[in-house]
Amino acid sequence: MASYIAKSVIKNTISSTNGQHLNTVRTFSLGLQHNQKKTLSPKSGDSVVLLDGVRTPFLMSGTDYNSLMPHELAKHALSGILKKTGVSKDLIDYVIYGTVIQEVKTSNIAREASLAAGYNEKTPAHTVTMACISSNVAIATAVGLINSGIYDVIVCGGVESMSDVPIRHSRKMRSLMLKANKAKTLQQKLSLLASIRPNYLIPELPAVAEFSSGETMGYSADRLAAAFDVSRQEQDEFALRSHTLAQQAFDKGYLTDLIPVQTPTQTKLIDRDNGIRVSTPEKLASLKPAFIKPHGTITAANASYLTDGASACIVTTESKAKQLGIKPKAYLRNFTFVSQDPIDQLLLGPAYGTPLILEKAGLSIKDIDVWEFHEAFAGQILANFKAMDSDFFAQKYMKRQSKVGAPDISKFNNWGGSLSIGHPFAATGVRLAMHTANRLVREDGQFGLVAACAAGGQGVAMILERHPDATPN
Numbered sequence: 001m002a003s004y005i006a007k008s009v010i011k012n013t014i015s016s017t018n019g020q021h022l023n024t025v026r027t028f029s030l031g032l033q034h035n036q037k038k039t040l041s042p043k044s045g046d047s048v049v050l051l052d053g054v055r056t057p058f059l060m061s062g063t064d065y066n067s068l069m070p071h072e073l074a075k076h077a078l079s080g081i082l083k084k085t086g087v088s089k090d091l092i093d094y095v096i097y098g099t100v101i102q103e104v105k106t107s108n109i110a111r112e113a114s115l116a117a118g119y120n121e122k123t124p125a126h127t128v129t130m131a132c133i134s135s136n137v138a139i140a141t142a143v144g145l146i147n148s149g150i151y152d153v154i155v156c157g158g159v160e161s162m163s164d165v166p167i168r169h170s171r172k173m174r175s176l177m178l179k180a181n182k183a184k185t186l187q188q189k190l191s192l193l194a195s196i197r198p199n200y201l202i203p204e205l206p207a208v209a210e211f212s213s214g215e216t217m218g219y220s221a222d223r224l225a226a227a228f229d230v231s232r233q234e235q236d237e238f239a240l241r242s243h244t245l246a247q248q249a250f251d252k253g254y255l256t257d258l259i260p261v262q263t264p265t266q267t268k269l270i271d272r273d274n275g276i277r278v279s280t281p282e283k284l285a286s287l288k289p290a291f292i293k294p295h296g297t298i299t300a301a302n303a304s305y306l307t308d309g310a311s312a313c314i315v316t317t318e319s320k321a322k323q324l325g326i327k328p329k330a331y332l333r334n335f336t337f338v339s340q341d342p343i344d345q346l347l348l349g350p351a352y353g354t355p356l357i358l359e360k361a362g363l364s365i366k367d368i369d370v371w372e373f374h375e376a377f378a379g380q381i382l383a384n385f386k387a388m389d390s391d392f393f394a395q396k397y398m399k400r401q402s403k404v405g406a407p408d409i410s411k412f413n414n415w416g417g418s419l420s421i422g423h424p425f426a427a428t429g430v431r432l433a434m435h436t437a438n439r440l441v442r443e444d445g446q447f448g449l450v451a452a453c454a455a456g457g458q459g460v461a462m463i464l465e466r467h468p469d470a471t472p473n
């Protein structure tokens, strides 16, 4: 790690195909050339950087964040990022914040959470939603605003609370209640009351399902795993790997984006994720299928679970970071969003996004030192690997000449992932970016690739480059 920071560089600029400058950098350590690396830098102007990021502990829904409204949970991340970086609230130009299952009372949760966190009331805030990649959208939007010279310092992030999802009356009951509101006489009110039928009282529960097909994410993942011939054992092994690596990363103190939370109803400080659970192959094998019964292969243990949590990060320019005297974590080099058939390719965002982003950035799979994919389901990750490693898939579905290849597993989600750490939908994007940035430092890498799938058959891929001044804390 120290060797990277101490390296001096000689840059030979070569124009890459996408118009970015692909610089060959000769690196030296203790005066000896030992390595050759390349760096991506913008053609002109400042680089956009991920200054730093934080997240609350991610908790299984229905546990210690039970009593919090989502904006109350989000405020911990929003105040936490200011505390961690020392950036004054008055320097924040804008806030972009994601959420997926919206609390109707706080539809612009970005604003409510900023106010709750004590941000300057003069700082505008808007909410974004793109399912599980909402905080990736927040980051990408910030990069655009900064690159266009509109703002300098933007806070991005996301929150999800699955402990108190909006449960609605049935459509018929809602319509009747609205009519009752307008009824003028007692007789009109009584006649509406008399029209209520027992089935009107059945509530509408939100489902983690695709609107266009009605299929749950789990059901779709089960079909995907079967289509790519991913076995139950492979999925269980991957899930166990995720939990084991997350536990190790926590024990070693690597999860430095984690900030403790004190809720009004809890006396103890919440300072760790509570869904990490290193089990045994036998226990995992004993679990029943959760979605397609009785023959499906997705279980509670090889699926991500319903999670509460919030994240926040600061996106700014390299020169602004320098002016503030803060060492950035990483450069935000490039991103792409992808979209495909939401029925059969719902969860294949990483397979579609990875070759595109590598091409855009002028990199190859071998240049990636750190891989961070969102683990919606173990079967979904392994299906993505198979798709990425298939010439047939590349040619038939992506109209590409050949496969991009699967990630090197020794560089993949080395601190666990959404299966183990949890997946509060809109908060996960920042968690992925921070794991990437912090792993690049600890693992002495240069480029990290973040990718995730999202409802609607959408996905994201992003390239981060380690900042030479970055520290792991």
Ligand SMILES: CC(=O)SCCNC(=O)CCNC(=O)[C@H](O)C(C)(C)COP(=O)(O)OP(=O)(O)OC[C@H]1O[C@@H](n2cnc3c(N)ncnc32)[C@H](O)[C@@H]1OP(=O)(O)O
Pocket: 132, 208, 217, 218, 243, 277, 278, 279, 283, 284, 287, 290, 299, 300, 301, 303, 304, 305, 306, 375, 376, 377, 423, 453, 454, 455
């Ligand atoms: C783009 C995207 O991200 S799409 C993904 C969106 N997210 C989703 O769709 C969420 C998917 N997950 C879910 O819906 C739920 O977590 C489910 C349906 C899979 C499981 O829910 P539940 O049945 O409530 O899970 P629960 O926690 O009770 O666990 C069931 C059993 O598995 C066991 N179990 C769960 N996790 C583990 C584990 N890691 N190791 C060992 N056992 C485990 C539990 O102990 C329990 O065992 P028991 O029956 O012997 O008591």
